[in-house]
Amino acid sequence: MSVSTTCPRKPTYAGEVAVFRNPLRRSTFLADIAVRDKHGHLGWEPLAQDDPRARAAIAKQAKKNTGDTEMPNLKTVEGRREALRQADVSLRIEDLERDQASEAVFEAWVQGQVSEQEAIAQLLAD
Incomplete structure (x- = not known):
């Protein structure tokens, strides 16, 4: 069984950045960007961790969480x-x-x- 490392929800518009927990390592976040393929269908493409859009979106998501992204003491x-x-x-x-x-x-x-x-x-x- 393979595990998808793309956003589990459907994109709503091109350029949308989605942040979600890494299914292989739940303590980290991943970011995808919605893009249109050659047929005009929306899909997710992964953003590199050093991409400024990914960094900003992940930082924003981390602020929303109440510290649950880190291992509890x-x-x-x-x-x-x-x-x-x-x-x-x-x-x-x-x-x-x-x-x-x-x-x-x-x-x-x-x-x-x-x-x-x-x-x-x-x-x-x-």
Whole structure:
């Protein structure tokens, strides 16, 4: 199975710059630019990391995030694990448990590989 390293959404106009998480390394961002092919169809082309448009778009995206692009420190990881432990206790009280799919999403969140918003979106998509 191959992993696409182009923007997962469709471009809306030529020249649009899209920033998205690198699917192979979730702690980094990639940038693509929308271009028209010889048939007039819009598609994504990767921008080099040193391209000023990519650098500006990635910097803007990084400012939007709340620090989730960096690996969390040990205290944060421990706090997230404690929050999950408490959630598991609450689930057991109601005779419920987390499934394998949510287990992977929560572990990625604990390790800082996905933001809280991304984790919620993945859980709701399942």
